[in-house]
Amino acid sequence: MLRALLLTLSVVAIAHAELCKPDAQNAFKVRISIKTALGDNAYVWDANEEYLFKAMVAFAMRRYSSKSTTQISNVLLCNVTDRVSFWFVVTDSSKNVTTVPGSEVEAAIRMNRNRINNAFLLSDKTLQFVKITTTLSPPVESSTPVWLIVFGVVLCLIVAGIVFLIISGIRKHKKKNKESTERENLEEKVEVTLENGIPCEALDIKAGHVNGVFAADDERFTSL
């Protein structure tokens, strides 16, 4: 009885060793960098963590294929190094001593990557499944690019400034023109009255205040 038990156990062990070894079919390598991710809060990778890992992989398989047949004992780990890195395979409990195809395992892990990462407080980079490429999350993009909004604001300010300056310039120009034409008109009136020697209008207005003869003489002497 005992011998039979020992025999089956050794067969199982050998089978497991056959199934899970580096570069075996449907086996995946995992690399974990706890110290890089957590620094001082790093935990130690021990048998308990390995158990959690097996549980997470089993969970992923169950969620993916939605048949609750994968057990924790179906997940085999081997070649754990100091790095920390190891290989794992998922065996098929229904069929004897075979492994679940790699594509299924890959798809399952991909689907639940986020949950697996969070269970270990790690990220895509620090919990690395070699050969399983991750889909990177695209950067957050708003519907209108931010730069256009800032551009629009600055543009409006500058155009407002230009329009303001131009309009105030035109107004100043008009005011200056009005002032200068007014001044010109005033002076012209003065000149017209004086220059025409003895203007009849002047005589009429000032009635005897301007001595026309005197003014005419003045002109004759000083004209150049």
Add this chain to the structure above:
Amino acid sequence: GTVGRVPERVKAGTMEKSRPLWDNPLQFVFACISYAVGLGNVWRFPYLCQMYGGGGFLIPYLIMLIAEGMPLLYLELAVGQRMRQGSIGAWKIISPYLCGVGVASVVVSFFLSMYYNVINAWAFWYLFHSFQDPLPWATCPLNSNRTGYEEECEKTSSTQYFWYRQTLNISPSLEASGSVQWEQALCLTLAWLVVYLCILRGTASTGKVVYVTASLPYCVLIIYLIRGLTLHGAVNGLIYMFTPKLEQLLNPKTWISAATQIFFSLGLGFGSLIAFASYNEPSNNCQRHAIIVSLINSTTSIFASIVTFSIYGFKATFNYESCINKVILLLLNAFDLEEGSLTADNLNEMKDYLMATYPLEYAQLVPQIKNCSLEAELDTAVQGTGLAFIVYSEAIKNMEVPQLYSVLYFFMLLMLGIGSMLGNTAAILTPLTDSRAIASRFPKEVISGVVCFVNCIIGLIFTMEAGNYWFDIFNDYAATLSLLLIVLVETIAVCYIYGIRRFEKDLYTMIGHKPNWYWKIMWAFVSPLLIISLFIFYLTDYILTGTLQYQAWDATQGQLVTKDYPGYALAVIGLLVAASTMCIPLGALVTFIRKRLKREQISTVA
């Protein structure tokens, strides 16, 4: 009587519009500083310092400042202040045969303003993109199936990708022109609108704007100095820069570069300084101002290079440490060693140990293991747009609160660029507003508007996919040889045609004392000789190099490659140089012919 009346009539009817003046001498000094302190101080001087002997470069630089910079600056300011006209009018007064010099200055300024504002457009682009988290040049965009990053971005870095692909969308060569990039065209239009706003009212508006454009860059530089010096690894850059390599002093290129840098950094020969000085009170002490402006310009260059080198040091240290970490990760993964067993300190011993213990596996890894060297990182000397837009943005993305530093930095670049643009446009507008033919028909606002509009339309060439290659052509050839010739003719004209004694007397009437022997010797002998030697050097350099080449961006390799200019590009280069230099002899010829014709007319009449 009538005598009393006549002057009144003249005053009322045909009153001369008095020349606009700066509100106070400080505005003039700020305008000159704003114009002279430009992007060259930030992105050219640190490069020269690095290439030609670090701290030792300061020796030829200061010598050239005294031999060439200060005298020529004083000369231009004095000419402008005395003649009270823009460049064309001023040189016409000195000698009617020299009107071509003024026209050449205007032509060169026109070329410069065409392409220089594109830099402001780029600064606006980066400034507007700084209001995001994370900064868009911090990470590569993802490729189409989201499994990795864009191929081009992988080969080069995210900052270079942002510059070459997302900003410029550069084509692989000059021949492939591509289409106008509407985003860049928008930014260029905005840049020209800003310039128009500042020059709209002439000195009234420019005088206020230069308070900001002159002082703000210093505030930002001080902030960056404090930030830069406290960055991890900044000291490496500073040590590297300031260790003088005195053997470079024996290299003639060092002296030539120092002379060239002083010359172009002060912006001589464009006519901007003459234009600014023409708005001065005649009694303004331009000697003092010339010394102040040239000293501030050089001090700013040195100050900016301290900031740049601390940034270099930070970036080089960051890249060096990233490189080391990558090697460590590679070895850890390959040999499944425990995390933390390999550090930067024991890396070399561990590499030897691993090579001894696992020779086969190590041999397989050797091609992937890069030799990380801090020296190599520091040695990457960059100048120009590469430094301003790639190196600095790379350093900024690794700082804390990168958005703040990014906004500050690109705002500073904008201030520097707009300050220089104000000088350029003043050089073009002052002769136009001085000439009665144009100024009487159109108001100042319309003339400025037309100039800005024409420049903006032509500037759209630089927003095409091959635009950066045309930018490099203009940057390298539009102003270099022509300016040397213009300033040489200016100096000879003032000293020998106008006469140095007459010039002395003019200065005496303006500032109250004659220039001493230092100024006279520099003007009459030293500066012209220096310019002639620079001119000969550049001519022989161009002739000896044979075909001119340019750097083109190769997207497949993710780096710059050297290519030859096609025929029509060489023709454009020739045209650029000829258009300005030919103005000088043509102007003299036209004046000569006109005088001949007038003399004939008078003789036929008599």
